[in-house]
Amino acid sequence: MSLVALILFQALCSAFFVFDVIEDLSRGEVPLMHMLPEVGATIGLFVGILFEVRSLMVLLRRQAHMEKSLGVAAGALAELMEDYFRQWALTPSEADVAAFTIKGYSIAEIATLRGSAEGTVKTHLNAIYRKAGVQGRGQLVSLLIEDLLNAPLVPKDGMAGAEART
Incomplete structure:
Protein backbone atom coordinates (compact mmCIF):
# COMPACT_ATOMS: atom_id res chain seq x y z
CA MET A 1 0.00 0.00 0.00
CA SER A 2 2.85 2.41 0.76
CA LEU A 3 4.33 1.74 -2.69
CA VAL A 4 1.00 2.71 -4.27
CA ALA A 5 0.96 5.92 -2.20
CA LEU A 6 4.51 6.71 -3.31
CA ILE A 7 3.60 6.12 -6.96
CA LEU A 8 0.57 8.40 -6.65
CA PHE A 9 2.62 11.11 -4.93
CA GLN A 10 5.28 10.95 -7.63
CA ALA A 11 2.60 11.08 -10.32
CA LEU A 12 1.23 14.28 -8.76
CA CYS A 13 4.73 15.76 -8.60
CA SER A 14 5.31 14.78 -12.23
CA ALA A 15 2.03 16.40 -13.26
CA PHE A 16 3.09 19.61 -11.48
CA PHE A 17 6.41 19.67 -13.32
CA VAL A 18 4.77 18.90 -16.68
CA PHE A 19 2.32 21.78 -16.27
CA PRO A 31 16.11 30.48 -20.72
CA LEU A 32 17.23 26.99 -21.71
CA MET A 33 19.39 26.66 -18.57
CA HIS A 34 16.23 27.01 -16.48
CA MET A 35 14.25 24.51 -18.56
CA LEU A 36 16.80 21.68 -18.65
CA PRO A 37 16.71 20.89 -14.91
CA GLU A 38 12.90 20.98 -14.89
CA VAL A 39 12.62 18.70 -17.91
CA GLY A 40 15.29 16.39 -16.45
CA ALA A 41 13.48 16.22 -13.10
CA THR A 42 10.19 15.49 -14.85
CA ILE A 43 11.73 12.70 -16.92
CA GLY A 44 13.42 11.33 -13.80
CA LEU A 45 10.10 11.24 -11.95
CA PHE A 46 8.42 9.43 -14.84
CA VAL A 47 11.24 6.87 -15.03
CA GLY A 48 11.00 6.38 -11.25
CA ILE A 49 7.26 5.82 -11.55
CA LEU A 50 7.80 3.21 -14.26
CA PHE A 51 10.31 1.33 -12.11
CA GLU A 52 8.02 1.47 -9.09
CA VAL A 53 5.01 0.25 -11.07
CA ARG A 54 7.14 -2.62 -12.38
CA SER A 55 8.29 -3.45 -8.83
CA LEU A 56 4.70 -3.34 -7.61
CA MET A 57 3.60 -5.73 -10.35
CA VAL A 58 6.44 -8.14 -9.49
CA LEU A 59 5.48 -8.03 -5.81
CA LEU A 60 1.80 -8.63 -6.58
CA ARG A 61 2.65 -11.60 -8.83
CA ARG A 62 4.96 -13.03 -6.16
CA GLN A 63 2.26 -12.63 -3.51
CA ALA A 64 -0.31 -14.37 -5.72
CA HIS A 65 2.14 -17.23 -6.35
CA MET A 66 2.87 -17.60 -2.64
CA GLU A 67 -0.84 -17.62 -1.79
CA LYS A 68 -1.43 -20.27 -4.44
CA SER A 69 1.48 -22.36 -3.12
CA LEU A 70 0.18 -22.04 0.43
CA GLY A 71 -3.25 -23.17 -0.73
CA VAL A 72 -1.73 -26.18 -2.49
CA ALA A 73 0.30 -27.09 0.61
CA ALA A 74 -2.72 -26.72 2.88
CA GLY A 75 -4.79 -28.86 0.52
CA ALA A 76 -2.07 -31.50 0.33
CA LEU A 77 -1.79 -31.63 4.12
CA ALA A 78 -5.57 -31.94 4.48
CA GLU A 79 -5.66 -34.79 1.94
CA LEU A 80 -2.72 -36.50 3.61
CA MET A 81 -4.43 -36.26 7.00
CA GLU A 82 -7.66 -37.70 5.59
CA ASP A 83 -5.74 -40.56 3.95
CA TYR A 84 -3.98 -41.42 7.19
CA PHE A 85 -7.19 -41.16 9.20
CA ARG A 86 -8.83 -43.68 6.82
CA GLN A 87 -5.78 -46.01 6.94
CA TRP A 88 -5.80 -45.92 10.73
CA ALA A 89 -9.58 -46.49 10.77
CA LEU A 90 -10.20 -43.53 13.07
CA THR A 91 -13.74 -42.85 14.19
CA PRO A 92 -15.16 -39.43 13.29
CA SER A 93 -14.53 -38.25 16.87
CA GLU A 94 -10.95 -39.53 16.81
CA ALA A 95 -10.35 -37.89 13.42
CA ASP A 96 -11.67 -34.61 14.83
CA VAL A 97 -9.39 -34.84 17.88
CA ALA A 98 -6.44 -35.86 15.69
CA ALA A 99 -6.96 -32.85 13.41
CA PHE A 100 -7.06 -30.48 16.39
CA THR A 101 -3.96 -32.16 17.83
CA ILE A 102 -2.03 -31.79 14.58
CA LYS A 103 -3.05 -28.12 14.47
CA GLY A 104 -1.40 -27.69 17.86
CA TYR A 105 -4.36 -27.35 20.20
CA SER A 106 -3.92 -28.48 23.80
CA ILE A 107 -6.07 -31.18 25.38
CA ALA A 108 -8.04 -28.54 27.30
CA GLU A 109 -8.61 -26.49 24.13
CA ILE A 110 -9.74 -29.57 22.20
CA ALA A 111 -12.15 -30.50 24.99
CA THR A 112 -13.61 -26.99 24.96
CA LEU A 113 -13.91 -26.91 21.16
CA ARG A 114 -15.59 -30.31 21.10
CA GLY A 115 -17.72 -29.72 24.18
CA SER A 116 -16.37 -32.84 25.88
CA ALA A 117 -14.34 -33.71 28.95
CA GLU A 118 -10.54 -33.69 28.91
CA GLY A 119 -10.59 -37.37 29.85
CA THR A 120 -12.55 -38.14 26.70
CA VAL A 121 -10.00 -36.27 24.59
CA LYS A 122 -7.16 -38.17 26.30
CA THR A 123 -8.91 -41.47 25.58
CA HIS A 124 -9.29 -40.49 21.92
CA LEU A 125 -5.62 -39.44 21.77
CA ASN A 126 -4.47 -42.78 23.20
CA ALA A 127 -6.54 -44.61 20.57
CA ILE A 128 -5.15 -42.36 17.82
CA TYR A 129 -1.54 -42.89 18.89
CA ARG A 130 -2.08 -46.66 19.16
CA LYS A 131 -3.71 -46.89 15.71
CA ALA A 132 -1.02 -44.68 14.15
CA GLY A 133 1.78 -46.62 15.81
CA VAL A 134 3.33 -43.54 17.43
CA GLN A 135 4.18 -42.57 21.00
CA GLY A 136 2.75 -39.05 21.10
CA ARG A 137 1.86 -35.79 19.43
CA GLY A 138 5.40 -35.06 18.19
CA GLN A 139 5.69 -38.37 16.37
CA LEU A 140 2.18 -37.99 14.94
CA VAL A 141 3.00 -34.58 13.47
CA SER A 142 6.45 -35.79 12.32
CA LEU A 143 4.85 -38.68 10.47
CA LEU A 144 2.62 -36.33 8.49
CA ILE A 145 5.29 -33.71 7.83
CA GLU A 146 7.83 -36.31 6.73
CA ASP A 147 5.38 -37.82 4.27
CA LEU A 148 4.37 -34.38 3.03
CA LEU A 149 7.99 -33.34 2.48
CA ASN A 150 8.84 -36.55 0.63
CA ALA A 151 6.08 -36.05 -1.94
CA PRO A 152 5.77 -33.32 -4.56
CA LEU A 153 2.93 -30.92 -3.80
CA VAL A 154 2.15 -30.41 -7.47
CA PRO A 155 2.73 -33.47 -9.62
CA LYS A 156 3.56 -33.19 -13.31
CA ASP A 157 -0.09 -33.45 -14.35
CA GLY A 158 -0.88 -30.34 -12.26
CA MET A 159 -3.12 -32.02 -9.70
CA ALA A 160 -2.18 -31.88 -6.03
CA GLY A 161 -3.11 -34.63 -3.68
CA ALA A 162 -2.73 -38.10 -2.42
CA GLU A 163 -2.86 -39.64 -5.89
CA ALA A 164 0.60 -38.20 -6.54
CA ARG A 165 1.95 -39.72 -3.35
CA THR A 166 0.68 -43.24 -3.97
Whole structure:
Protein backbone atom coordinates (compact mmCIF):
# COMPACT_ATOMS: atom_id res chain seq x y z
CA MET A 1 0.00 0.00 0.00
CA SER A 2 2.85 2.41 0.76
CA LEU A 3 4.33 1.74 -2.69
CA VAL A 4 1.00 2.71 -4.27
CA ALA A 5 0.96 5.92 -2.20
CA LEU A 6 4.51 6.71 -3.31
CA ILE A 7 3.60 6.12 -6.96
CA LEU A 8 0.57 8.40 -6.65
CA PHE A 9 2.62 11.11 -4.93
CA GLN A 10 5.28 10.95 -7.63
CA ALA A 11 2.60 11.08 -10.32
CA LEU A 12 1.23 14.28 -8.76
CA CYS A 13 4.73 15.76 -8.60
CA SER A 14 5.31 14.78 -12.23
CA ALA A 15 2.03 16.40 -13.26
CA PHE A 16 3.09 19.61 -11.48
CA PHE A 17 6.41 19.67 -13.32
CA VAL A 18 4.77 18.90 -16.68
CA PHE A 19 2.32 21.78 -16.27
CA ASP A 20 5.13 24.06 -15.10
CA VAL A 21 7.24 23.18 -18.15
CA ILE A 22 4.25 23.70 -20.47
CA GLU A 23 3.55 27.08 -18.87
CA ASP A 24 7.19 28.12 -19.16
CA LEU A 25 7.28 27.06 -22.83
CA SER A 26 4.06 28.91 -23.61
CA ARG A 27 5.59 32.15 -22.30
CA GLY A 28 8.61 31.59 -24.52
CA GLU A 29 10.91 33.81 -22.49
CA VAL A 30 12.39 31.18 -20.14
CA PRO A 31 16.11 30.48 -20.72
CA LEU A 32 17.23 26.99 -21.71
CA MET A 33 19.39 26.66 -18.57
CA HIS A 34 16.23 27.01 -16.48
CA MET A 35 14.25 24.51 -18.56
CA LEU A 36 16.80 21.68 -18.65
CA PRO A 37 16.71 20.89 -14.91
CA GLU A 38 12.90 20.98 -14.89
CA VAL A 39 12.62 18.70 -17.91
CA GLY A 40 15.29 16.39 -16.45
CA ALA A 41 13.48 16.22 -13.10
CA THR A 42 10.19 15.49 -14.85
CA ILE A 43 11.73 12.70 -16.92
CA GLY A 44 13.42 11.33 -13.80
CA LEU A 45 10.10 11.24 -11.95
CA PHE A 46 8.42 9.43 -14.84
CA VAL A 47 11.24 6.87 -15.03
CA GLY A 48 11.00 6.38 -11.25
CA ILE A 49 7.26 5.82 -11.55
CA LEU A 50 7.80 3.21 -14.26
CA PHE A 51 10.31 1.33 -12.11
CA GLU A 52 8.02 1.47 -9.09
CA VAL A 53 5.01 0.25 -11.07
CA ARG A 54 7.14 -2.62 -12.38
CA SER A 55 8.29 -3.45 -8.83
CA LEU A 56 4.70 -3.34 -7.61
CA MET A 57 3.60 -5.73 -10.35
CA VAL A 58 6.44 -8.14 -9.49
CA LEU A 59 5.48 -8.03 -5.81
CA LEU A 60 1.80 -8.63 -6.58
CA ARG A 61 2.65 -11.60 -8.83
CA ARG A 62 4.96 -13.03 -6.16
CA GLN A 63 2.26 -12.63 -3.51
CA ALA A 64 -0.31 -14.37 -5.72
CA HIS A 65 2.14 -17.23 -6.35
CA MET A 66 2.87 -17.60 -2.64
CA GLU A 67 -0.84 -17.62 -1.79
CA LYS A 68 -1.43 -20.27 -4.44
CA SER A 69 1.48 -22.36 -3.12
CA LEU A 70 0.18 -22.04 0.43
CA GLY A 71 -3.25 -23.17 -0.73
CA VAL A 72 -1.73 -26.18 -2.49
CA ALA A 73 0.30 -27.09 0.61
CA ALA A 74 -2.72 -26.72 2.88
CA GLY A 75 -4.79 -28.86 0.52
CA ALA A 76 -2.07 -31.50 0.33
CA LEU A 77 -1.79 -31.63 4.12
CA ALA A 78 -5.57 -31.94 4.48
CA GLU A 79 -5.66 -34.79 1.94
CA LEU A 80 -2.72 -36.50 3.61
CA MET A 81 -4.43 -36.26 7.00
CA GLU A 82 -7.66 -37.70 5.59
CA ASP A 83 -5.74 -40.56 3.95
CA TYR A 84 -3.98 -41.42 7.19
CA PHE A 85 -7.19 -41.16 9.20
CA ARG A 86 -8.83 -43.68 6.82
CA GLN A 87 -5.78 -46.01 6.94
CA TRP A 88 -5.80 -45.92 10.73
CA ALA A 89 -9.58 -46.49 10.77
CA LEU A 90 -10.20 -43.53 13.07
CA THR A 91 -13.74 -42.85 14.19
CA PRO A 92 -15.16 -39.43 13.29
CA SER A 93 -14.53 -38.25 16.87
CA GLU A 94 -10.95 -39.53 16.81
CA ALA A 95 -10.35 -37.89 13.42
CA ASP A 96 -11.67 -34.61 14.83
CA VAL A 97 -9.39 -34.84 17.88
CA ALA A 98 -6.44 -35.86 15.69
CA ALA A 99 -6.96 -32.85 13.41
CA PHE A 100 -7.06 -30.48 16.39
CA THR A 101 -3.96 -32.16 17.83
CA ILE A 102 -2.03 -31.79 14.58
CA LYS A 103 -3.05 -28.12 14.47
CA GLY A 104 -1.40 -27.69 17.86
CA TYR A 105 -4.36 -27.35 20.20
CA SER A 106 -3.92 -28.48 23.80
CA ILE A 107 -6.07 -31.18 25.38
CA ALA A 108 -8.04 -28.54 27.30
CA GLU A 109 -8.61 -26.49 24.13
CA ILE A 110 -9.74 -29.57 22.20
CA ALA A 111 -12.15 -30.50 24.99
CA THR A 112 -13.61 -26.99 24.96
CA LEU A 113 -13.91 -26.91 21.16
CA ARG A 114 -15.59 -30.31 21.10
CA GLY A 115 -17.72 -29.72 24.18
CA SER A 116 -16.37 -32.84 25.88
CA ALA A 117 -14.34 -33.71 28.95
CA GLU A 118 -10.54 -33.69 28.91
CA GLY A 119 -10.59 -37.37 29.85
CA THR A 120 -12.55 -38.14 26.70
CA VAL A 121 -10.00 -36.27 24.59
CA LYS A 122 -7.16 -38.17 26.30
CA THR A 123 -8.91 -41.47 25.58
CA HIS A 124 -9.29 -40.49 21.92
CA LEU A 125 -5.62 -39.44 21.77
CA ASN A 126 -4.47 -42.78 23.20
CA ALA A 127 -6.54 -44.61 20.57
CA ILE A 128 -5.15 -42.36 17.82
CA TYR A 129 -1.54 -42.89 18.89
CA ARG A 130 -2.08 -46.66 19.16
CA LYS A 131 -3.71 -46.89 15.71
CA ALA A 132 -1.02 -44.68 14.15
CA GLY A 133 1.78 -46.62 15.81
CA VAL A 134 3.33 -43.54 17.43
CA GLN A 135 4.18 -42.57 21.00
CA GLY A 136 2.75 -39.05 21.10
CA ARG A 137 1.86 -35.79 19.43
CA GLY A 138 5.40 -35.06 18.19
CA GLN A 139 5.69 -38.37 16.37
CA LEU A 140 2.18 -37.99 14.94
CA VAL A 141 3.00 -34.58 13.47
CA SER A 142 6.45 -35.79 12.32
CA LEU A 143 4.85 -38.68 10.47
CA LEU A 144 2.62 -36.33 8.49
CA ILE A 145 5.29 -33.71 7.83
CA GLU A 146 7.83 -36.31 6.73
CA ASP A 147 5.38 -37.82 4.27
CA LEU A 148 4.37 -34.38 3.03
CA LEU A 149 7.99 -33.34 2.48
CA ASN A 150 8.84 -36.55 0.63
CA ALA A 151 6.08 -36.05 -1.94
CA PRO A 152 5.77 -33.32 -4.56
CA LEU A 153 2.93 -30.92 -3.80
CA VAL A 154 2.15 -30.41 -7.47
CA PRO A 155 2.73 -33.47 -9.62
CA LYS A 156 3.56 -33.19 -13.31
CA ASP A 157 -0.09 -33.45 -14.35
CA GLY A 158 -0.88 -30.34 -12.26
CA MET A 159 -3.12 -32.02 -9.70
CA ALA A 160 -2.18 -31.88 -6.03
CA GLY A 161 -3.11 -34.63 -3.68
CA ALA A 162 -2.73 -38.10 -2.42
CA GLU A 163 -2.86 -39.64 -5.89
CA ALA A 164 0.60 -38.20 -6.54
CA ARG A 165 1.95 -39.72 -3.35
CA THR A 166 0.68 -43.24 -3.97
